[in-house]
Amino acid sequence: MSTQKAPVALTAAEIPPRPKKTIYPEGFAARVDGRIKTQLGDVFGLRNFGVNLTRLKPGGESALRHAHMKQDEFVYILEGEPVLITNAGEMKLKPGMCAGFRAATGDAHHLVNRGPIDVVYLEIGDRTPGEEVVYPDDDLLLTIGPDGNYRTSRKDGTPFT
Amino acid sequence: MSTQKAPVALTAAEIPPRPKKTIYPEGFAARVDGRIKTQLGDVFGLRNFGVNLTRLKPGGESALRHAHMKQDEFVYILEGEPVLITNAGEMKLKPGMCAGFRAATGDAHHLVNRGPIDVVYLEIGDRTPGEEVVYPDDDLLLTIGPDGNYRTSRKDGTPFT
Numbered sequence: 001m002s003t004q005k006a007p008v009a010l011t012a013a014e015i016p017p018r019p020k021k022t023i024y025p026e027g028f029a030a031r032v033d034g035r036i037k038t039q040l041g042d043v044f045g046l047r048n049f050g051v052n053l054t055r056l057k058p059g060g061e062s063a064l065r066h067a068h069m070k071q072d073e074f075v076y077i078l079e080g081e082p083v084l085i086t087n088a089g090e091m092k093l094k095p096g097m098c099a100g101f102r103a104a105t106g107d108a109h110h111l112v113n114r115g116p117i118d119v120v121y122l123e124i125g126d127r128t129p130g131e132e133v134v135y136p137d138d139d140l141l142l143t144i145g146p147d148g149n150y151r152t153s154r155k156d157g158t159p160f161t
Numbered sequence: 162m163s164t165q166k167a168p169v170a171l172t173a174a175e176i177p178p179r180p181k182k183t184i185y186p187e188g189f190a191a192r193v194d195g196r197i198k199t200q201l202g203d204v205f206g207l208r209n210f211g212v213n214l215t216r217l218k219p220g221g222e223s224a225l226r227h228a229h230m231k232q233d234e235f236v237y238i239l240e241g242e243p244v245l246i247t248n249a250g251e252m253k254l255k256p257g258m259c260a261g262f263r264a265a266t267g268d269a270h271h272l273v274n275r276g277p278i279d280v281v282y283l284e285i286g287d288r289t290p291g292e293e294v295v296y297p298d299d300d301l302l303l304t305i306g307p308d309g310n311y312r313t314s315r316k317d318g319t320p321f322t
Contacts, residue, residue, distance in 0.1 A: 006261070006263065006266075008245065008247055008249055008252050008260060009245055009252055009254055009258050009259065009260035010258065010259060010260070011255075011257055011258050011259075012237065012257055012258065012259045013257055040235070040237075040259050040261070041233070041235055041261055043261065044235070044260065044261025044262070044263060045261070045263040046233040046235060046261045046263055047233060047263070047264075048210075048232065048233040048264070048287035048289055049209075049210050049233060049235075049285065049287050051235050051237070051259075051261075051285060071209065072202070072207040072208060072209040072210060074201070074202055074205070074207060074210075074212050076173065076201075076212070076283060084169065084170055086169055088169055091169050091170055093170055094172075096172055096173055096174055097170050097171065097172050097173065098170065098171060098172075098173045098201050098212075099169060099170035099171070099205065100167070100201070100202055100204065100205025100206070100207045100212075101205070102167065102205060102206040102207055102208065103208075103209070105167075122237060122283065124210065124212060124285055126209040126210050126287055128209055
């Protein structure tokens with residue numbers, strides 16, 4: 001039995017970022033080099049959804065442009081002015097702006113930092129099982145197995161070697 | 162078929178707050194008079210979790226002190242300095258601080274604004290069914306039925322008249 005107790009409250013910027021940079025395979029991973037994720041929800045032992053404090057250096061991208069099949073996603077901008085790219089086109093966001101991406105709409109999105117300063121935002125996603133993430137602009141498919149582990153493949157299902 | 166399309170992104174402070182102030186019965190409702198909730202996630206059609214931008218006027222409380230049985234909860238402070246009250250006692254929070262409340266720990270919490278300026282924070286909660294909310298300091302029990310509707314009663318199950 002663990003005797004470790006979750007903290008009551010923390011300053012988000014003082015929580016260490018997650019060491020693993022990305023689950024993308026080689027060839028895609030470099031696209032999110034400028035991204036630093038801190039898993040705020042996990043620090044408190046939350047299981048039903050994740051909350052990340054994410055920093056994008058100038059030139060950084062939040063993710064490859066993607067759409068979730070089962071899980072909702074939400075972002076709230078704290079600093080900087082990222083460009084949100086969806087099927088509808090581009091839109092510049094500012095601090096205090098937010099966007100939600102409902103599962104299974106097929107509308108793919110990502111944030112890109114084309115500005116001179118870091119972008120910082122909160123991102124929230126639930127953990128509904130059976131998730132599949134589709135990437136309209138890239139030959140990549142991501143599934144999450146019943147064990148919670150991610151699996152990446154090409155769109156035809158063949159693995160990356 | 163609805164032709165209404167969800168917006169791509171919005172300024173959170175410009176979204177109208179929810180008109181219904183509280184689901185608490187008479188006698189408890191006045192305790193959250195100083196609270197204004199704006200349902201950010203719902204504007205984008207999200208279903209798996211809710212994200213609220215909540216404002217507490219000086220003297221305002223986030224809720225009666227409560228613990229969730231099934232649903233996780235998370236708060237991130239944007240403005241002001243609320244006091245977080247849990248089973249462990251009191252802790253003053255500042256902008257950039259966050260706290261997570263894992264379901265079924267039995268640790269009840271709420272935020273109280275004892276400062277001279279408004280407190281503004283983001284609160285996130287999932288929508289796991291079968292939820293029950295317990296209030297250690299008050300004779301109140303809240304359950305959420307399979308229809309998603311809330312029901313309040315006294316702790317012995319008798320309804321408020």
